[in-house]
Amino acid sequence: RGTMTVGDLAKLLHKDASEVIKKLIFLGVMATINQELDMDAILLIAGDYGVEVEVKIPVEEDSFETVEETDEEEDLVSRPPVVTIMGHVDHGKTTLLDSIRKTNVTGGEAGGITQHIGAYQVEINHKKITFLDTPGHEAFTLMRARGAQVTDITIIVVAADDGIMPQTVEAINHAKAAGVPIIVAVNKIDKPEANVDKIKQEMTEYELVPEEWGGDTIFVEVSAKQRIGLENLLEMILLVAEVNDYKANPDKRARATVIEAELDKGKGPVARILVQHGTLKIGDAFVAGNCFGRVRAMVNDKGRRLKEAGPSTPVEITGLTEVPLAGDPFMVFEDERKARAIADRRSIKQRQSEMGANTRVTLDDLYSHI
Ligand code: GDP
Ligand code: MG
Numbered sequence: 325r326g327t328m329t330v331g332d333l334a335k336l337l338h339k340d341a342s343e344v345i346k347k348l349i350f351l352g353v354m355a356t357i358n359q360e361l362d363m364d365a366i367l368l369i370a371g372d373y374g375v376e377v378e379v380k381i382p383v384e385e386d387s388f389e390t391v392e393e394t395d396e397e398e399d400l401v402s403r404p405p406v407v408t409i410m411g412h413v414d415h416g417k418t419t420l421l422d423s424i425r426k427t428n429v430t431g432g433e434a435g436g437i438t439q440h441i442g443a444y445q446v447e448i449n450h451k452k453i454t455f456l457d458t459p460g461h462e463a464f465t466l467m468r469a470r471g472a473q474v475t476d477i478t479i480i481v482v483a484a485d486d487g488i489m490p491q492t493v494e495a496i497n498h499a500k501a502a503g504v505p506i507i508v509a510v511n512k513i514d515k516p517e518a519n520v521d522k523i524k525q526e527m528t529e530y531e532l533v534p535e536e537w538g539g540d541t542i543f544v545e546v547s548a549k550q551r552i553g554l555e556n557l558l559e560m561i562l563l564v565a566e567v568n569d570y571k572a573n574p575d576k577r578a579r580a581t582v583i584e585a586e587l588d589k590g591k592g593p594v595a596r597i598l599v600q601h602g603t604l605k606i607g608d609a610f611v612a613g614n615c616f617g618r619v620r621a622m623v624n625d626k627g628r629r630l631k632e633a634g635p636s637t638p639v640e641i642t643g644l645t646e647v648p649l650a651g652d653p654f655m656v657f658e659d660e661r662k663a664r665a666i667a668d669r670r671s672i673k674q675r676q677s678e679m680g681a682n683t684r685v686t687l688d689d690l691y692s693h694i
Contacts, residue, residue, distance in 0.1 A: 331357045333366060337373055347372055363672050395573040403572045403635040404445065404452035405565035406474060406598065409509075410495035411481030412488075416511040420481055420548035421457045427554050442583035442596035443638030444625035448558045453565075454598070454636045456583065473502065474581050474598055477564050479557070481509045484518035484545075488526045496530050505564050507542045508532060509557055514547040572635035578604035580654040582612055583638065585647045593617075593644040597654050604639065605632045609660040613652030614674060616667035617644035618660055 330348065334341040334357075341357045348355040351368055355361075361369075409417050425444055443456045456474065478499040482492055499506045510523050524534050524543060533539020542560050546553035578599050585595040595612055597604075604610075608619045620643030622630045633639045648654075657663040 328361050328366060329357065330355050330359050330361060333361060333369060337370065337375060339373065344369060363668055367672065367675065395576075399573040399575060400571035401574055401635075403570055403574075404454045405476040405561060405568075405570050406443075406454045406456065406636055407477045407479060407561055408456045408475040409479045409481060410491075410498065411479075411509075411511075412483070412486070412491040412495075415481045415483040415486065415489075415492070416548040417481050420479075420509065420511065420546070421455060423548045423551050423554055424455060424558070425457075427551070427558070439623070439625065439627045439640075441623070441625050441638055441640040443598055445636075445638065446558065448555065449562065451562055451565075452636070453558060453561055454638060456598070456638075474583070474600070475502065475504050476568065476570055477507060477561060478502075478504050479507050479509050479561075481511050481548075482523050482527075483512045484510050484520050484523055485512050485515045487522060488530070493530070496532065505568065506532060507544060507557070507560055507564065510543060510545050511548050513545045514550045514552065520545055570636075572601050574603050574634045576602040577656040577658075578602040578608065578610075578633075578654075579656070580604065582648045582650055582652040582654055584650055585612075585644075585652075587647050588642075591642050593647045594640055594642050595644055595648055595654070596638065596640045599633045599635055599637045599639065601635060602656070603632050603634045604637075604641075604656065608656045609658070609663040610654055610656045611663045611667045611670070612644065612648040612654040614667055614671040615644050615646040615648045615652075616660070616663040618663075619643050 330344055331341050334344040337344070345355050345357065347369055348365065351365075351372070353365055409421055411417050424446060427446060427448075440457070443454055445452050445454050447453075478495070480492065480495050480499065482488060496506065508523075508527060510520050512518055513520065520543075524537070527533070527541070527543075528537070528539070532541040534541055534543045542564070544553055544557045544560055546557055548554075579601040580597040580599045583596045583598055585593065588594045593615070597612070604619060604622070606619050606622060610617060610619065619641050621641065622633060623640045624630055624633070625638060630637075630639060657666065
């Protein structure tokens with residue numbers, strides 16, 4: 325598609341082109357009548373005339389919100405479970421994440437330089453588990469609020485020398501609201517004051533009843549610090565994963581969620597994403613939130629460069645034009661032009677909803693001139 329010129333816009337707004345040009349100059353845009361305008365300029369001018377613009381995105385154009393999973397059963401392949409660790413402050417979330425990472429029983433990838441990419445994978449019994457290690461609650465809540473369901477299983481850590489605390493309850497509520505299975509990790513069992521039964525008792529008040537008490541919640545006793553019970557915890561995760569049989573279709577364009585993103589001095593915008601469907605490849609054109617790009621380089625949590633990444637794989641990518649937000653949906657498109665067009669539309673839509681605009685001229689009308 326082409327773009328809209330100053331003359332087109334003036335006609336649409338029933339104004340003289342010269343007037344529009346004056347406004348553009350006033351807004352700092354040197355323009356002539358045949359100059360093509362970008363969406364920003366169109367919005368600025370329309371806004372200046374008090375014409376509120378509504379973007380009507382044709383459903384099939386903005387497949388982000390509308391894509392439905394229509395995978396055939398035979399295309400689905402088992403994928404690693406994605407696990408989040410939550411719990412009250414100081415109950416040992418960070419220590420547990422670090423210890424699990426070191427437990428990395430993976431033969432092949434040992435020796436790699438681990439690097440923080442917002443998530444990591446460990447391997448046990450030849451099966452992988454993906455852990456999100458973004459700061460727990462906020463990320464989880466934020467992503468859920470934005471409609472991104474990234475977690476399959478939640479580990480709720482409770483210190484055995486303490487008890488259920490406000491953030492423990494919060495974590496339970498988050499997991500329940502998300503409909504995600506819960507495994508309770510009773511931590512700090514190395515401490516003399518540890519009282520596992522007290523924790524189990526308290527948990528029953530939140531309908532988390534241990535199996536040995538007739539319930540169906542898995543409780544695992546661990547010491548994150550002394551690295552006791554970690555393998556058992558990992559095995560329980562695999563058990564839950566087996567029961568739920570998490571699957572995805574690797575043979576299609578990737579869809580992912582942004583876990584974290586930042587502007588790196590050397591690399592430019594980087595995003596740490598979790599691939600959820602399909603396979604992401606070097607060179608893929610994508611939209612992440614309102615940003616677009618093309619995958620330039622891809623690195624896993626062991627610092628290894630990847631050419632492609634399948635479902636449940638966390639990767640850090642470069643090749644973005646801007647920095648997206650945590651929780652932003654990420655989707656590959658057939659080419660960069662399409663990705664750019666969709667990113668544009670999305671930012672317009674966002675700006676427009678921020679302006680709380682009402683319709684007089686719709687961008688559909690504008691687009692019909694394009
Ligand atoms: P977070 O706030 O939940 O991330 O908790 P941290 O992982 O930062 O742990 C808080 C404190 O508890 C730190 O001083 C840890 O060393 C300590 N800690 C964590 N796990 C254990 C454990 O299993 N046993 C003991 N004794 N201390 C632990
Ligand atoms: Mg912590």
